Amino acid sequence: MTISPSTSISVAQTLPPCSAIPRLLQAPNPKAAAPLPPNLPGISSPRPAPQIDRVGFPENYQNEFKLIYVVDRPDNKQVRVICGNDIAAAVKPGKTFPYGSVFVMEIYHAKQDANGNILKDEKGQYIREALTAIFVHRKEKGFGADYLDDRSGEWEYIGYRPDKTYLPNAAPGKTNACASCHLRQAGKSEDYVFRKE
Ligand code: HEC
Secondary structure, eight states: OOOOGGGGGGHHHHSOBTTOOSOSOBOOOOOOOOOOOOOOTTOOSSOOOOSSOOSOOOTTHHHHSEEEEEEEETTTTEEEEEEEOHHHHTSOTTSOOOTTOEEEEEEEEEOBOTTSOBOBOTTSOBOEEEEEEEEEEEEOTTTTGGGGGGOOTTEEEEEEOTTSOBOGGGSTTOOHHHHHHIIIIIOGGGTTOOOOO
């Protein structure tokens, strides 16, 4: 997506709602996944993370959040739909997100044939099957401190199933890998968000 400086302010108004999933925008392939670091010395497993959920399930995000981009992931046979609330969606790539920014990433199982080959639609894009997870991160003042050395700015992370219960490996106390990967792969210059230009 190319945003000229003069139009960037109104981006949140011009983006479609999260539920308008037809591929309006296609992000480039993500950076190759870097391995996560081993457990930090002196810190017992599980690695440090907030013990309570201060992110919260973003009710009605399908209608209220803006669709930002869609990624087909061959490595894990997924389609990922990334949406942001109006505060987050209005921010230009490379800029810092204001407090109150919330992102959602819906993770869908990509449709496959009997041999596990990924099927594509007429545009060459993966076909979404079951929604398996809803990953969320929120930025608020002071958030993220409990991740200690794996802190990625002031974001906290959580993972839900579609029925809004916690994913066992992304529940409160279990989200260190989220912060750790966003810290190392998205980086400070992007405010730890993978939003593509
Ligand atoms: C191994 C690295 C890695 C881990 C671990 C990880 N993410 Fe991400 N995350 C990514 C990448 C890369 C993207 C961009 C979308 C893509 O290419 O799949 C992303 C995108 C996102 C987005 C969309 C907004 C953004 O930051 O770009 C959310 C929300 C998100 N992740 C939440 C989480 C949560 C919650 C967890 C933990 C339960 C988590 N992530 C764990 C790499 C990771």
